[in-house]
Structures are given as structure tokens and as C-alpha cells.
Amino acid sequence: xxxxxIDVSAATTTLQPLGLTIEKQYVGARxxxxxxxxxxxxxGRDALDARAPIIFATGPLTGTTFPMGSRFIAAAxxxxxxxxxxxxxxxxxxxxxxxxxxxxxxxxGKADRPSYLFVEDGNAxxxxxxxxxxxxxxxxxxxxxxxxGKDVSILLIGKAGETGVLFANIENDGRxxxxxxxxxxxxxxxxxxxxxxxxxxxxxxxxxxxxxSFVAYECKKWLAANPVTSEALPQFGTGVLLNxxxxxxxxxxxxxxxxxxxxxxxxxxxxxxxxxxxxxxxCPFCPVACGRITRYGEGPEYESLWSLGANLAIxxxxxxxxxxxxxxxLGMDTISAGVVVAMACELAEKGVIPLSPAYGDANAVSRIxxxxxxxxxxxxxxxxxxxxISAHFxxxxxxxxxxxxELPAYDPRGAYGNALGYATSxxxxxxLPGYFIGTEVLGIPKLLDRFGVQGKATLxxxxxxxxxxxxxxxxxxxxxxxxxxxxxxxxxxxxxxxKFTWEETQQIGERIWNLERLxxxxxxxxxxxxxxxxxTFPLEExxxxxxxxxxxxxxxxxxAEKLETLGLP
Numbered sequence: 001x002x003x004x005x006i007d008v009s010a011a012t013t014t015l016q017p018l019g020l021t022i023e024k025q026y027v028g029a030r031x032x033x034x035x036x037x038x039x040x041x042x043x044g045r046d047a048l049d050a051r052a053p054i055i056f057a058t059g060p061l062t063g064t065t066f067p068m069g070s071r072f073i074a075a076a077x078x079x080x081x082x083x084x085x086x087x088x089x090x091x092x093x094x095x096x097x098x099x100x101x102x103x104x105x106x107x108x109g110k111a112d113r114p115s116y117l118f119v120e121d122g123n124a125x126x127x128x129x130x131x132x133x134x135x136x137x138x139x140x141x142x143x144x145x146x147x148x149g150k151d152v153s154i155l156l157i158g159k160a161g162e163t164g165v166l167f168a169n170i171e172n173d174g175r176x177x178x179x180x181x182x183x184x185x186x187x188x189x190x191x192x193x194x195x196x197x198x199x200x201x202x203x204x205x206x207x208x209x210x211x212x213s214f215v216a217y218e219c220k221k222w223l224a225a226n227p228v229t230s231e232a233l234p235q236f237g238t239g240v241l242l243n244x245x246x247x248x249x250x251x252x253x254x255x256x257x258x259x260x261x262x263x264x265x266x267x268x269x270x271x272x273x274x275x276x277x278x279x280x281x282x283c284p285f286c287p288v289a290c291g292r293i294t295r296y297g298e299g300p301e302y303e304s305l306w307s308l309g310a311n312l313a314i315x316x317x318x319x320x321x322x323x324x325x326x327x328x329x330l331g332m333d334t335i336s337a338g339v340v341v342a343m344a345c346e347l348a349e350k351g352v353i354p355l356s357p358a359y360g361d362a363n364a365v366s367r368i369x370x371x372x373x374x375x376x377x378x379x380x381x382x383x384x385x386x387x388x389i390s391a392h393f394x395x396x397x398x399x400x401x402x403x404x405x406e407l408p409a410y411d412p413r414g415a416y417g418n419a420l421g422y423a424t425s426x427x428x429x430x431x432l433p434g435y436f437i438g439t440e441v442l443g444i445p446k447l448l449d450r451f452g453v454q455g456k457a458t459l460x461x462x463x464x465x466x467x468x469x470x471x472x473x474x475x476x477x478x479x480x481x482x483x484x485x486x487x488x489x490x491x492x493x494x495x496x497x498x499k500f501t502w503e504e505t506q507q508i509g510e511r512i513w514n515l516e517r518l519x520x521x522x523x524x525x526x527x528x529x530x531x532x533x534x535x536t537f538p539l540e541e542x543x544x545x546x547x548x549x550x551x552x553x554x555x556x557x558x559x560a561e562k563l564e565t566l567g568l569p
Contacts, residue, residue: 001028001103003036004124006117008189009050009109011126018104025567027492029059030086030471031512032104033075037084038515040106043522047079047181048164048188050110056097056155056194057105059474060495063098063204066216067223068476070095070284077523078180079188080166080336080385081404081428084519085180088471090283090291091172092153099198111190118148120197129192133162137171137329144195155194158331160373161187165383167336167406171328174281174291174298178333179405180427207497215494219483223287226482228442233290233478234280238302239269241409242310248441248450250414253310254359255342256400256407256533260306263315267305271317288478300324300334306409307338312345312358312365319362326366330373336385339406341368343386344378346398353378353393397532402429403525412534415440417448417456420542423528424460424556426516432477434464444481453538457546465509472508511566514550514558518568521557528556 001018018032026032033055040053054076061069072094078085097105101122111126114133118125132140141154153173160168161183168183169176177183206212223229232240243265245251251260265271272292281291281298292299300308300321308327309320327334341358348355355378358364371379381392386399386406400407405428412419421434431437438444439459448456466485467477473492475483483491489500530539547554551562563569 001032002101002122003104003106004102004119004122005106005108006124006126007109008107008111008115008117008126008191013124015102015122025508025511027060027469027472027496027508028103029057029062029071029073029474030075030088030468031508032472033057033073033086034084034512034515034519036104036106037075037077038519041077041519045077047077047082047185050189051108052077052185053106053108054182054185054189055104055106056093058094058098058103059472060492062094062474064206064212064495065285066212066475066491066495067220068283068286068288068479069474070286071474071476072097073471073474074170074177074182076182076185078182078405078427079184080181081525082523083403083405083427083525084516085182085427086471086516087177087179087182088474088477089172089175089177090286090476091175092284093155093172093194093196094474095284096153096196096198098204100196101199105194107186107189107191109189114190114192116144116193116195117191118195118197121199132192134159137331140193144193148195148197152195152197155196156192156331157183157186158329158373160184160330160332160383162192163373163375163383164188165332165372165375166385166388167333167340168331169333171331175283176328179335179430181333183331206495208494212494215490219479219487219491220287222482223479228481229288229478233288236269236273237290237292239272239292239300239305241302242268242305243270244441245410246310248414250411250437250441251306251310251409252411253313255311255339255346255398256411257346260310264310266315267309267317267320269302269305272300272305275317276321283476286476290478294321296321296325298328303409304334304338307335308365311338311342311409313360314362314365316362323362323365323369326369330369332369332373335408336406337369337372339400340372340382340386340389341365343389343398343400344368344382347393347395352395400429400531400533402530403427405429410437412530413536415450416453416537416542417450417460419530419534419537419539420456420546421460421464423530423539423543424464424546426513426520433467434460435467435477435480436460436463438480439463442481445484451537453542457542457549461546461549462506464513465506468509468512469505472512507566511568514562514566515568517558
């Protein structure tokens with residue numbers, strides 16, 4: 001693996017191979033990025049310090065023809081949570097990086113003026129972006145394509161990243177490194193965009209093309225036979241989940257205070273398809289094509305339909321799509337934005353902050369979102385996220401967050417294993433690291449009682465390990481609906497030429513999970529917990545079982561024996 005490091009302060013680059021030991025232990029993408037972040041990040045350094053790295057890493061599947069495999073990972077310390085943060089993204093940037101001869105791109109320093117990076121043929125250059133700072137994304141994309149070619153893949157931030165909103169995101173070809181404020185990290189370095197040009201003749205070769213083709217064919221068959229990946233997601237996108245979650249009582253409204261009403265059906269994925277959809281969009285070599293291009297641009301996805309819709313008591317689909325498009329243009333995580341505004345509405349109702357209640361008022365929400373992006377008026381404190389809002393106004397029961405990351409669209413009170421996943425996630429309140437909602441609602445790999453406790457910790461830990469390995473390969477999370485996790489070893493063997501067993505994939509995933517945990521402990525991240533509003537079930541009992549399964553002590557700290565077993569520092 002080739003690692004390109006660029007210090008944008010001095011505009012210097014270094015290209016060198018990754019050490020074989022790290023590649024063997026961590027394989028690629030999430031694993032490699034986590035290890036490099038752990039080694040490069042000085043303990044206690046602020047996430048927005050110029051010396052703090054942001055790392056973009058590809059995996060073995062990136063750039064191959066494997067279905068659902070052309071992704072990349074970004075890793076940094078989150079300015080929102082203070083935790084280690086990994087974000088997986090579709091789009092074309094990962095493919096272009098590999099075809100440009102780069103497997104990992106590390107960006108440090110701070111440019112002396114607004115700048116962008118142009119990456120080609122194993123090298124990166126820093127260009128002046130002063131004319132692009134503060135302009136619309138469409139203008140930035142047009143400028144970069146005119147200067148560097150229509151086929152470049154573009155990574156860029158919006159206004160929220162420029163101003164340092166702690167939940168600013170990064171866009172790549174209509175896909176997003178959505179959560180954790182990675183856009184603020186890039187903005188703190190005065191980097192508006194990264195444009196990557198692939199070398200047309202560069203192919204991503206695999207050691208055994210026949211074996212690779214066979215394994216890819218088997219996975220395509222599973223994807224074609226599964227109703228989620230062959231029907232639901234292609235037809236309706238992720239928004240297909242909205243009606244199901246509402247019917248099961250997992251969709252909430254008004255900052256998790258009320259169940260979402262029947263009106264939520266007006267903003268479902270089915271309604272997006274029937275009223276707004278222009279065409280579907282797929283990542284490279286993906287047969288599912290879950291992306292939606294509507295009259296308002298990309299999306300809205302399920303999480304956005306909830307966070308900017310049902311969560312805010314807005315049930316006009318056109319209004320929700322407009323708010324989603326606004327967040328996309330400003331470069332802002334739609335989940336955090338919606339949850340922050342919902343919290344502000346609740347605090348306004350209680351007389352804590354001087355705002356007019358905005359529940360149901362899309363125009364007021366739009367105004368607040370713009371103020372957040374500009375960090376003006378009430379947007380100055382709202383731009384810091386729910387955890388800092390709670391501290392600022394000295395309230396303890398209105399922030400729906402874990403470790404500073406706002407919770408997504410699955411009410412933890414209705415799925416106890418998913419709640420444990422939120423609490424123990426290394427990046428904060430997120431459903432993706434263990435995706436246990438798939439187990440408790442969709443029966444993947446088996447259906448469990450949503451309100452049960454016993455035995456869930458073991459399965460959650462196993463899935464967290466498996467999905468960490470998926471992110472290391474750069475296999476899309478939605479592949480888990482159809483492709484069994486015990487087949488990951490076969491996939492990894494086919495693409496790398498190295499023989500993997502299922503037990504080894506689990507150990508690599510476990511190594512990554514524990515290393516992330518060590519990073520968080522080193523940075524003083526708060527213990528696992530849920531907000532008081534959701535602590536309505538025996539969470540402590542689940543923690544004890546989970547820590548025991550993980551080989552951690554009663555405080556959730558990996559034991560010396562566990563670290564030795566995994567070869568961790």
C-alpha cells in the first residue's frame with residue numbers, strides 16, 4: 001500500500017509504502033486509518049489543531065469490480081465528540097485514489113490561505129482557492145472540472161466546514177462523509193476541496209482473477225435474491241424504512257418526546273419515489289443503486305426524512321426535501337442538524353433559550369440552519385452540537401446524544417440491543433458500527449426479541465467486529481443484508497491472495513475495535529452511557545455482559561491480557 005502524506009502548511013509531500021506489519025494486522029481502510037491515526041495523533045491535541053491529521057484510506061476492494069466494494073474511509077479525531085472517528089463513503093474518490101497510485105492520503109498542517117489539493121500520479125499539489133471560499137458547491141465543482149478535467153472526483157466542504165460547525169460534513173460526488181464534523185477538520189486546514197484524477201490505464205489487479213470473479217458472482221446472486229437489496233432499496237432507497245419503523249414504534253418526534261404520528265407516511269421513501277424521484281444513483285459497480293436523485297438534488301435518505309421531518313413535526317415532503325438540500329449545500333450533517341434544532345425547539349418551549357418554537361415551521365427551521373452555518377445569533381452555540389448546548393444552558397435531559405454524537409432515527413427505547421450499540425459505539429451515538437437494528441427488526445442474521453436483554457452482548461460484539469472488517473475491505477454496510485458475514489473471509493482471500501479464516505476476520509475486527517477504544521480512553525472520552533431520557537431498561541446489566549464478552553474490566557477498559565492477545569500497545 002502506498003501512503004501519500006501532505007503537509008499543507010509547507011506544501012510538501014512524501015510518498016512511501018505502508019509497513020508490511022501494519023498491512024498484515026489491519027488489511028486496509030478503517031483498520032489502517034485507525035492505526036495510523038493512533039500513532040500520528042499526539043494525545044490530548046485538539047481535533048482542529050493544524051497538526052491533527054485527517055486520513056483518507058482505501059481498502060482491497062476499492063477500485064475493483066466487486067459489487068458494493070468501491071468505497072473509502074476517512075478518519076480523524078472528531079471535533080464534535082473528541083472520539084476517534086471513521087466515516088465510510090461511496091462516490092468515486094476511493095477508486096480515483098487507487099488508480100492514481102495512492103492507497104492512503106494523509107493531510108496535516110494549515111494552508112496560509114483558502115486552498116484546494118489536486119492529486120494525480122502519486123503526488124499532490126496545493127492551489128489557491130480564495131475565489132472558491134464561500135461560493136456555492138456547484139461553482140466549485142465546475143471550476144475544478146474546467147481546470148483539471150471533467151473526470152476528476154471531487155471531495156469538498158460547504159459553508160459549515162468553512163466556519164467550523166462541529167457537525168460539518170464532506171461531500172464526494174453526491175455522497176457524504178456525513179457525521180462527526182470531519183468537514184470542520186478539513187476547513188480548519190483552509191482546505192476547500194480535494195480533486196483526484198485517476199490515470200486511465202491503471203487497473204486494480206487481483207492475484208487470482210478466476211477466484212475473484214467466482215466470489216463476486218456468488219455475492220451478486222445473494223444480492224439479487226435478497227428482497228432488501230433487490231427490491232426495497234432499489235425501488236425506494238433507504239426511505240423505505242420510515243413506515244416500517246413508525247409501525248414498530250421506533251420512529252419518534254419532537255426530540256424523542258413523542259411517537260411519530262401517522263402523518264409521517266407523507267414523507268416516506270414510497271412518497272419520495274412517487275412524487276420527487278428523477279432517477280436512481282449507484283456507486284461504482286453497485287447493483288443496488290440505493291441513491292435517489294430528486295427534483296431537489298441528492299436524497300433525502302431515511303435519516304434525513306426523520307431528522308428534518310418527523311423529528312421536527314414537519315410532514316410536508318417538499319419542505320423536508322428543501323431542508324435536506326439546504327443542509328447538503330451548506331455541508332452539514334442532516335442527523336445532527338435536525339436533532340440540534342429539535343433540542344432548540346424544546347428548550348425554547350421551556351423558556352430556556354430566546355427562540356420562537358419551530359416545530360412544524362419549516363421556514364423557521366431553514367432560518368436556524370442558515371444561522372448555524374454562519375455561526376451567527378443563536379446559531380453560534382447551536383453549531384457546537386447538543387452536548388455543548390446542554391453544558392452552555394445547564395440542562396441535563398434534552399440532549400439526545402452519546403459521547404457528543406446526536407442519535408439517529410431509531411428510538412433506543414424500542415430496541416434494547418440497538419441501544420447497547422449506541423452506548424458502546426466508539427464514535428458515539430450511531431447505529432452503523434453494529435447495525436443491531438437489522439437484527440432486532442429485519443432478522444439479520446436472526447430475529448431477536450427487541451425488548452430482550454440476555455445474549456445480545458455477544459452477538460453485538462461479533463457484529464461490531466464483522467462490520468469493522470467490512471469497513472477494512474471497503475464493503476458497503478448494506479451488503480450485510482444479503483451476504484453472510486462468515487463469507488467475508490472468502491472475499492478477503494479472493495481479493496488479496498492471502499488466506500483468511502472467519503476467526504481471523506473476527507480477530508482483525510476485534511483488534512480495530514479495541515484500538516479505537518484505546519484512542520478514546522487516551523483522549524479522556526466519557527464512559528459508555530445513554531441520555532437519561534432513554535435509560536428505561538437494565539443497561540448496566542447489558543454493560544456487564546458486554547464488557548465480559550469483550551475481555552474488558554468492569555470500567556470498560558481492555559485488560560492487559562486482551563491487548564497482548566490482539567498485539568496492541
